[in-house]
Amino acid sequence: MMYLLDALSTPAQYLPIAIQFAFGVLFVAGMIAISHFLGPKRNTSDKLDTFESGIEQIGNARQPMAIKYFLVAILFVLFDVEVIFFYPYALNFKSLGWEGFAAVCMFVTFFFAGFFYIYKKGALKWED
Numbered sequence: 001m002m003y004l005l006d007a008l009s010t011p012a013q014y015l016p017i018a019i020q021f022a023f024g025v026l027f028v029a030g031m032i033a034i035s036h037f038l039g040p041k042r043n044t045s046d047k048l049d050t051f052e053s054g055i056e057q058i059g060n061a062r063q064p065m066a067i068k069y070f071l072v073a074i075l076f077v078l079f080d081v082e083v084i085f086f087y088p089y090a091l092n093f094k095s096l097g098w099e100g101f102a103a104v105c106m107f108v109t110f111f112f113a114g115f116f117y118i119y120k121k122g123a124l125k126w127e128d
Contacts, residue, residue, distance in 0.1 A: 071123055082111055 050061075089096065089104050096103075118124065 068126060075118060075123065079111075079115070 085107065086104070089100060093100060
């Protein structure tokens with residue numbers, strides 16, 4: 001019975017963590033404020049000029065860009081995150097049994113349904 005009471009946590013046990021978190025936030029905010037107030041403020045034309053990896057800028061940076069690049073990037077992130085869900089199954093496939101196998105088959109079916117949907121919508125075609 002005594003072991004069960006020791007396992008229960010109370011809010012007082014989290015006080016050191018809260019103090020450390022508050023100290024960390026105050027320290028970071030204080031260092032930023034000190035550097036802002038005490039740091040040099042010399043705004044020259046060279047400092048205010050746009051820097052593009054040492055290359056002179058040509059034209060306007062606000063030119064329209066094809067949405068295909070962003071769409072492919074978003075789709076990559078989407079399917080990359082979905083693939084991450086295969087890892088826990090790979091680690092526990094023996095203990096999950098046939099129910100786990102059925103769940104993964106259903107997940108793969110949804111995965112391919114999404115892939116075929118974006119393929120049919122033309123999201124992967126680069127020609128205009």
